[in-house]
Amino acid sequence: xxxxxxRFRALPSGDIVCVxxxxxxxxxxxxxxxxxxxxxxxxxxxxxxxxxxxxxETDHGLAWEGFAHGVARRLSVASRLDYLILVPSLRCxxxxxxxxxxxxxxxxxxxxxxxxxxxxxxxxxxxxETPSIKIEFQGGEPTLxxxxxxxxxxxxxxxxxxxxxxxxxxxxxxxxxxxIFDRPDVFISTSLDGAPGDHxxxxxxxxxxxxxxxxxxxxxxxxxxxxxISALPTIDPRSPPxxxxxxDAYVSFGxxxxxxxxxxxxxxxRRRYKESVEQSQSWASYYEGFVHELIRRNWADRSRVLxxxxxxxxxxxxFKPGFERHVDLRNPNPIGTDYLLIDYDGKFYPSDEARxxxxxxxxxxxxxxxxxxxxxxxxxxxxxxxxxxxxxxxQRCAYQPFCGRDLIDxxxxxxxxxxxxxxxxxxxxxxxxxxxxFALIFSDDPAVRYSLCRWLGLPGEIELAEVxx
Amino acid sequence: xxxxxxxxxxxxxxxxxxxxxxxxxxxxxxxxxxxxDDDLHLSSDQHDESFLRSALASELATVKVIREAAQLxxxxxxxxxx
Numbered sequence: 001x002x003x004x005x006x007r008f009r010a011l012p013s014g015d016i017v018c019v020x021x022x023x024x025x026x027x028x029x030x031x032x033x034x035x036x037x038x039x040x041x042x043x044x045x046x047x048x049x050x051x052x053x054x055x056x057e058t059d060h061g062l063a064w065e066g067f068a069h070g071v072a073r074r075l076s077v078a079s080r081l082d083y084l085i086l087v088p089s090l091r092c093x094x095x096x097x098x099x100x101x102x103x104x105x106x107x108x109x110x111x112x113x114x115x116x117x118x119x120x121x122x123x124x125x126x127x128x129e130t131p132s133i134k135i136e137f138q139g140g141e142p143t144l145x146x147x148x149x150x151x152x153x154x155x156x157x158x159x160x161x162x163x164x165x166x167x168x169x170x171x172x173x174x175x176x177x178x179x180i181f182d183r184p185d186v187f188i189s190t191s192l193d194g195a196p197g198d199h200x201x202x203x204x205x206x207x208x209x210x211x212x213x214x215x216x217x218x219x220x221x222x223x224x225x226x227x228x229i230s231a232l233p234t235i236d237p238r239s240p241p242x243x244x245x246x247x248d249a250y251v252s253f254g255x256x257x258x259x260x261x262x263x264x265x266x267x268x269x270r271r272r273y274k275e276s277v278e279q280s281q282s283w284a285s286y287y288e289g290f291v292h293e294l295i296r297r298n299w300a301d302r303s304r305v306l307x308x309x310x311x312x313x314x315x316x317x318x319f320k321p322g323f324e325r326h327v328d329l330r331n332p333n334p335i336g337t338d339y340l341l342i343d344y345d346g347k348f349y350p351s352d353e354a355r356x357x358x359x360x361x362x363x364x365x366x367x368x369x370x371x372x373x374x375x376x377x378x379x380x381x382x383x384x385x386x387x388x389x390x391x392x393x394x395q396r397c398a399y400q401p402f403c404g405r406d407l408i409d410x411x412x413x414x415x416x417x418x419x420x421x422x423x424x425x426x427x428x429x430x431x432x433x434x435x436x437x438f439a440l441i442f443s444d445d446p447a448v449r450y451s452l453c454r455w456l457g458l459p460g461e462i463e464l465a466e467v468x469x
Numbered sequence: 470x471x472x473x474x475x476x477x478x479x480x481x482x483x484x485x486x487x488x489x490x491x492x493x494x495x496x497x498x499x500x501x502x503x504x505x506d507d508d509l510h511l512s513s514d515q516h517d518e519s520f521l522r523s524a525l526a527s528e529l530a531t532v533k534v535i536r537e538a539a540q541l542x543x544x545x546x547x548x549x550x551x
Binding site for chain 1: 546
């Protein structure tokens with residue numbers, strides 16, 4: 001007896017996405033799926049499934065081994081701890097309207113690493129058993145303490161490979177911070193909310209400060225060229241700017257990857273903006289319009305490739321398993337294993353969002369500190385639910401092989417992790433995105449094919465869709 | 470203009486019928502699903518008939534695979550985790 005372990009998802013076009021447990025996807029008609037259901041597949045249908053390795057014999061065999069390998073290849077393997085998010089200071093020289101829970105006033109005292117905390121951080125780094133390391137400096141505004149950043153970077157000289165990202169609002173560029181930025185292993189990440197007016201409304205609040213930011217960003221772009229600086233726009237979904245405004249702003253600074261994110265409220269802010277718990281259909285439409293605008297521009301100007309970062313991640317989750325290490329979309333997604341946040345007070349958190357939940361008094365998700373190490377009991381408690389593989393709803397979902405699990409997001413939105421998956425924003429959002437990705441994969445439009453191939457790193461305009469008889 | 474699509478679920482067990490109605494409602498916002506006797510009535514004011522038919526075919530196929538592939542999937546993870 002042979003079995004085809006497939007899952008199915010109807011798209012608005014009426015096409016059906018069929019995905020094997022190993023993540024091999026093809027397009028089918030309702031006729032094909034009805035033949036599949038009624039056990040009346042034609043010889044041609046069966047040959048198609050067999051050729052793809054989707055028709056398995058229950059007594060194992062080569063196809064079964066290949067299938068098992070395919071499933072295993074989709075499972076992420078959390079490596080040793082080699083990614084740290086460090087918060088040397090919680091102080092900040094801006095007061096952005098969606099960042100109240102993760103900052104302290106610039107003049108406040110007691111919100112920077114003490115000498116003792118720095119010593120413990122450096123010792124912690126000394127103990128990491130990994131040949132390579134990536135460190136992201138978050139805040140607050142980490143450039144208020146360039147001395148702490150420099151001390152950490154200096155301590156990482158022993159690693160074979162080291163990469164540092166300084167997440168900064170770019171309000172001020174001191175000689176000390178420029179010396180750090182000049183290092184080839186240091187990258188700069190900032191926020192750019194589109195047109196100057198949007199950036200000013202949410203972040204800088206005055207024309208003078210907006211001018212400082214834009215002038216610093218411009219200076220750094222002239223100094224380093226493209227590739228050194230990345231930026232993220234945070235969008236108010238109630239009044240999003242025109243996609244063209246955001247794209248123009250990014251292109252003017254040579255930034256071609258745009259990670260489009262709606263504001264993610266935490267704590268009291270989430271209570272104030274209750275609708276922010278879940279993204280609306282209007283956000284989904286805006287997002288799709290934004291990606292279509294990138295596709296249009298890529299087709300019109302082949303000199304560079306513009307990309308919405310998260311769309312690219314989802315696309316590569318389908319075609320290039322194991323390629324992405326984006327920790328918000330992987331399965332299983334254990335916390336406190338391969339990446340860890342160390343806060344200004346030396347506490348460990350599984351992520352920046354977890355730190356914000358603790359700061360806003362929702363739930364303490366700290367998993368230890370520099371003095372006592374990682375709290376194994378707390379970490380293991382959370383990681384019991386870190387997989388979507390055996391979830392009842394996920395097992396039925398065609399997109400499970402590409403999707404992930406985000407415990408912190410569930411806790412932030414609902415205060416619990418045991419809701420049926422289909423009732424969570426994580427599930428709804430990803431069903432929507434993967435529907436959109438597959439609609440584009442199945443598109444005949446050469447402009448769409450061109451962009452999809454570029455985002456996958458493929459030459460030419462390859463037909464990505466596989467189609468059942 | 471609301472679209473509708475009706476299909477008989479006579480061949481299915483009661484448990485599977487209930488599951489299909491629930492899954493259609495959860496997985497496809499905008500579809501309304503109602504079981505009357507042996508027939509499943511689908512309707513939507515957002516989607517066309519072709520989509521309703523495809524959504525139902527997808528859920529019916531899912532039920533079939535869950536039943537038939539349960540042992541294989543179990544064996545697979547025994548093998549991978551073993």
